[in-house]
Amino acid sequence: MTQKRNIVVKIGSALLANQEMLTPRYGFLQRLLEDVANLRAQGNDVILCSSGSVALGLRIIGETPESAGISDKQAAAACGMPLLLNAYKQVGHEFGFEIAQVLLTLGDFEDHRRFLNTRNTVHRLLEANVMPIVNENDTITTEEIRVGDNDRLAAKVAQMVGATDLIILTGVDGLYDRNPDDPEAKFIPEVTEVAPFMAATKGKSTLGTGGMETKLQAANMAQEAGVTTWIAQGEVDRPLSTVLDGSRRATKVLPHPNPLSGWDSWIANRLQMAGSLVVAEAVADALAEGKRPIRRGDIISMDGDFTRGDVLHIYDSKGIERARGLSDFTSEELRVLTHNPDTEAEQLLGYKTRGEIVRSNNLVLLETRHLLWDAPETINEL
Incomplete structure (x- = not known):
């Protein structure tokens, strides 16, 4: 591998924690970080997105993966994170490199300013030759405000740092x-479009929060940002290098040849739905024919x-679903605007505005290559 790579690696809980003892699997960490050290020595950057803190902390608080509720998992994450980082630090020192912890929440990805601040931090760590280890801050997140799986978190990190490769070890x-x-299952070596395979991806591991479905969702997000995704077995020697050099079997999800810009990729690749709009069919068709803003008169209903x-x-x-775009108004303001269509926006809101709900330069049209989201069942008619 002569070309420098910027590699994001996602590691599942089942690889990091012994399923029965709920203790760190040092043998796996040795193999992983030895390979990371070799990749770094060749001039590549490596970022780990590591699960494992909840699994490692369950034993300390007297719970199991089956019995733990939300508060149990938050407490387990608080107990398990020092164990996880200490294991990484001990093994990393054996191979002569430092690590740093980067804890993120959903808002760090969905708020653009926080997204940029996080990106700057990660780049600064890489400049200092320190390997970032990224994880969701499970000690404070709840179901409503969490990413929910480290597969998609890793894809957002790959988008954030302009990665060349996303390796999902499973x-x-x-x-x-x-x-x-x-016994009749057929291996898929290469994927250009993930949508046809989504139906075959249900299920998840005992310790983890995501299965193959979230891995394909992550791969689709990475495709949009021009990142190659690899899905591979983690229990081997040189688990990363053997994927990148093609010496062992793995599924390769190809990036789109015309990836979205960083801004459009941030808009299009969401982790949760903040809100939604339904527009008339003619308006949706006009959006597809050429970028135009969405105005209050275009909206049939809204949610969120x-x-x-x-x-x-x-x-x-x-x-x-036809597009995703940045709202110029709060949901309360939008309800006022849409319920009073004949009154000037400035008179209703008390400040000067063009009244465009989503500006054309903040709107991304979705193509067949995107995984579309189902419309909310609770959507409210205006």
């Missing part, structure tokens, strides 16, 4: 056209409580 050697336990600067999902009247 318990199987890649993607199959059905459950790999089925959102603030100015949140990304809204735009649906047509048939419930098909």
Whole structure:
């Protein structure tokens, strides 16, 4: 590998924690970080997105993966994070490099200013030759405000840092056209579009929060940013190098040849839905023909409580998602505007505004290559 790579690696809990004892698997960490050291010695940057803190902390608080609730998992994360980082630090020192912890929440990805601040921190660590280890801050997050799986978190990190490769290490050697336990399951070596394989990806591991479905969702997000994704078995010697040099089997998800810009990728690749709008079919078709803003008269219905600067999902009247865009108004302001269509926006809101709900330069049209989101069932008619 002569070309410098910027590599983001996602490691699942089942690889890091002994399933019965819920203790760190030092043998795996030795193999992983030895390979990381070799990649770094060749001039590559490596960022780890590591699960494991909850799994490692469950034993300390007397819980199991089956019995733990939300508060248990938050407490377990607080107990397990020092164990996880200490294990990484001990093994990292054996191979002569330092590590740093970067704890993130959903807001660090969905708020653009915090997104940029996080990116600057990660780049500064890489400049100092320190390997960032990224994880969701499970001690403070709840179901409503969490990313929920480190597969998509890793894809957002890959987008954030302009990675060349995203390697997702898991318990199987890649993607199959059905459950790999089925004797007739066929291995898929290369994927250009992930949508046809989504139906075969249900299920998750005992310790983890995501299965193959979230891995393909992550791969689709990485595709949009021009990142190559690899899904591979983690229980091997040189688990990263053997993927990148093609010496062992793994599923390769190809990046799109025309990736989105950084701004458009940030808008289009969401982790949660802040709010949504339904527009008339003619408006949706006009959006597809050429960028135009979305105005209050275009809106049939809306859903969600959102603030100015949140990304809204735009649906047509048939419930098909057509675009995503940055809202210029809060949900309360938008309700006032849409319920009083004949009154000037400035008179209603008390400040001067063009009245465009989503400006054309803050709107990203979705193509067939995107995984579309289902419309909310609770969407409110105006």
